[in-house]
Amino acid sequence: xxxxxxxxxxxxxxxxxxxxxxxxxxxxxxxxxxxxxxxxxxxxxxxxxxxxxxxxxxxxxxxxxxxxxxxxxxxxxxxxxxxxxxxxxxxxxxxxxxxxxxxxxxxxxxxxxxxxxxxxxxxxxxxxxxxxxxxxxxxxxxxxxxxxxxxxxxxxxxxxxxxxxxxxxxxxxxxxxxxxxxxxxxxxxxxxxxxxxxxxxxxxxxxxxxxxxxxxxxxxxxxxxxxxxxxxxxxxxxxxxxxxxxxx
Amino acid sequence: xxxxxxxxxxxxxxxxxxxxxxxxxxxxxxxxxxxxxxxxxxxxxxxxxxxxxxxxxxxxxxxxxxxxxxxxxxxxxxxxxxxxxxxxxxxxxxxxxxxxxxxxxxxxxxxxxxxxxxxxxxxxxxxxxxxxxxxxxxxxxxxxxxxxxxxxxxxxxxxxxxxxxxxxxxxxxxxxxxxxxxxxxxxxxxxxxxxxxxxxxxxxxxxxxxxxxxxxxxxxxxxxxxxxxxxxxxxxxxxxxxxxxxxx
DNA sequence: CGATTTGTTGATCTTACTCAATAATCGTGG
DNA sequence: CCACGATTATTGAGTAAGATCAACAAATCG
Numbered sequence: 001x002x003x004x005x006x007x008x009x010x011x012x013x014x015x016x017x018x019x020x021x022x023x024x025x026x027x028x029x030x031x032x033x034x035x036x037x038x039x040x041x042x043x044x045x046x047x048x049x050x051x052x053x054x055x056x057x058x059x060x061x062x063x064x065x066x067x068x069x070x071x072x073x074x075x076x077x078x079x080x081x082x083x084x085x086x087x088x089x090x091x092x093x094x095x096x097x098x099x100x101x102x103x104x105x106x107x108x109x110x111x112x113x114x115x116x117x118x119x120x121x122x123x124x125x126x127x128x129x130x131x132x133x134x135x136x137x138x139x140x141x142x143x144x145x146x147x148x149x150x151x152x153x154x155x156x157x158x159x160x161x162x163x164x165x166x167x168x169x170x171x172x173x174x175x176x177x178x179x180x181x182x183x184x185x186x187x188x189x190x191x192x193x194x195x196x197x198x199x200x201x202x203x204x205x206x207x208x209x210x211x212x213x214x215x216x217x218x219x220x221x222x223x224x225x226x227x228x229x230x231x232x233x234x235x236x237x238x239x240x241x242x243x244x245x246x247x248x
Numbered sequence: 249x250x251x252x253x254x255x256x257x258x259x260x261x262x263x264x265x266x267x268x269x270x271x272x273x274x275x276x277x278x279x280x281x282x283x284x285x286x287x288x289x290x291x292x293x294x295x296x297x298x299x300x301x302x303x304x305x306x307x308x309x310x311x312x313x314x315x316x317x318x319x320x321x322x323x324x325x326x327x328x329x330x331x332x333x334x335x336x337x338x339x340x341x342x343x344x345x346x347x348x349x350x351x352x353x354x355x356x357x358x359x360x361x362x363x364x365x366x367x368x369x370x371x372x373x374x375x376x377x378x379x380x381x382x383x384x385x386x387x388x389x390x391x392x393x394x395x396x397x398x399x400x401x402x403x404x405x406x407x408x409x410x411x412x413x414x415x416x417x418x419x420x421x422x423x424x425x426x427x428x429x430x431x432x433x434x435x436x437x438x439x440x441x442x443x444x445x446x447x448x449x450x451x452x453x454x455x456x457x458x459x460x461x462x463x464x465x466x467x468x469x470x471x472x473x474x475x476x477x478x479x480x481x482x483x484x485x486x487x488x489x490x491x492x493x494x495x496x
Numbered sequence: 497c498g499a500t501t502t503g504t505t506g507a508t509c510t511t512a513c514t515c516a517a518t519a520a521t522c523g524t525g526g
Numbered sequence: 527c528c529a530c531g532a533t534t535a536t537t538g539a540g541t542a543a544g545a546t547c548a549a550c551a552a553a554t555c556g
């Protein structure tokens with residue numbers, strides 16, 4: 001059985017390595033225990049929903065490939081983008097408390113997902129001390145990152161917001177060993193604006209401006225960062241320590 | 249010994265009841281176990297710091313009485329208010345991941361605090377299943393609330409922000425069985441503005457406007473909500489479920 | 497390949513910011 | 527207890543940054 005599901009275990013270890021276990025250390029045996037309860041679902045197609053607001057919460061999800069947008073619909077019917085999830089990142093943490101999802105999640109492109117039921121996380125994290133520590137850290141990290149976004153939304157100009165957003169993406173890709181200077185934005189301009197509290201038109205204009213001043217090269221959704229220094233300069237204000245957790 | 253520290257245990261049970269244990273259920277024995285490791289520190293004077301950015305993280309803190317402001321100083325030396333903590337609320341959750349405080353916390357008035365070292369939380373929550381569940385929920389709840397603030401900062405007008413802020417305070421006081429319509433703002437107008445991404449002057453003007461339209465009665469830091477309906481109407485957009493976790 | 501969605505650019509308008517002056521409140525020490 | 531200076535809050539006038547409206551261009555999709 002172990003043999004038969006080998007490929008599954010290996011790929012999902014990769015997933016938990018990135019999402020559930022990275023950057024903290026579990027033993028291989030512990031990792032196996034986690035991997036055994038991680039399910040790999042069928043990929044989501046672009047536009048397909050992973051869960052919606054109000055739906056019962058049962059599981060946490062880790063993005064394996066692709067990208068997810070988390071959002072809410074307010075009573076005017078307007079969408080409010082809450083965040084984007086890239087490979088290695090975990091969704092659903094905001095629903096643990098209420099046991100109902102308080103946001104919806106939709107694939108921005110074809111996306112592969114790992115699922116782990118939260119009750120299994122609870123069971124395992126009582127047995128595996130490192131996993132409990134790890135979960136606390138993951139949750140804490142999410143809080144810290146949300147607070148950084150709050151600071152951004154509270155204070156910054158349009159250019160600073162876009163700069164921070166791009167630097168943030170750049171760092172996240174870098175962490176996953178992808179290019180930090182050339183990547184594809186998985187989300188629409190509308191989503192970026194919505195997320196950053198800006199009108200679409202403003203997003204467009206700032207992109208154009210940054211392109212003219214040779215900070216970026218933008219071609220549709222493809223972005224190349226030419227002057228990372230400048231971007232980092234307008235982005236900072238926040239992130240006393242972007243480099244996140246030191247291990248242990 | 250148990251007798252001698254009785255008063256301590258009782259008052260701190262009250263604290264954990266509100267903060268660490270509310271609204272989920274621990275048995276009385278479990279509560280005793282938690283209470284035994286909760287320390288009640290000396291009260292902070294107005295302006296005194298509980299911890300500062302960069303400082304080593306060891307403990308979570310629960311506000312017993314008074315109010316705490318969490319903030320950051322950016323490299324321009326500007327302050328960025330991240331949040332306010334009222335009686336029964338917990339600070340320090342954002343530092344679990346990095347093991348260093350990523351924000352500073354300062355008393356807005358004379359404030360009594362409970363402290364519990366995080367390593368003790370970790371130990372206890374391996375033994376007490378309900379405490380682990382409770383910690384996950386507290387962390388999750390913080391994430392949800394931060395996301396609600398993000399939505400507020402991303403979209404709303406000055407009036408909507410102030411309205412949401414006041415409704416939020418009102419609900420938090422209500423939860424602690426205090427008046428939801430008449431309370432004292434523990435923070436300065438500057439702090440409110442800073443927190444909501446508004447200039448002080450704008451805060452002042454909105455207060456005046458809301459007072460003129462008979463929605464509020466404002467007298468310095470004392471606020472009375474006259475038209476809670478209107479406030480709730482301009483505040484909503486957010487909070488699919490303000491009433492938080494259902495028990496169990 | 498045409499239709500629909502998504503992105504860009506321009507012109508105008510609005511909201512909230514900035515600067516400045518005044519008023520009220522707070523805290524301290526005489 | 528009151529007077530003083532210092533901080534904090536309010537109000538007004540002018541300005542700027544970004545929103546809105548509108549037209550057009552480009553990309554995506556069946």
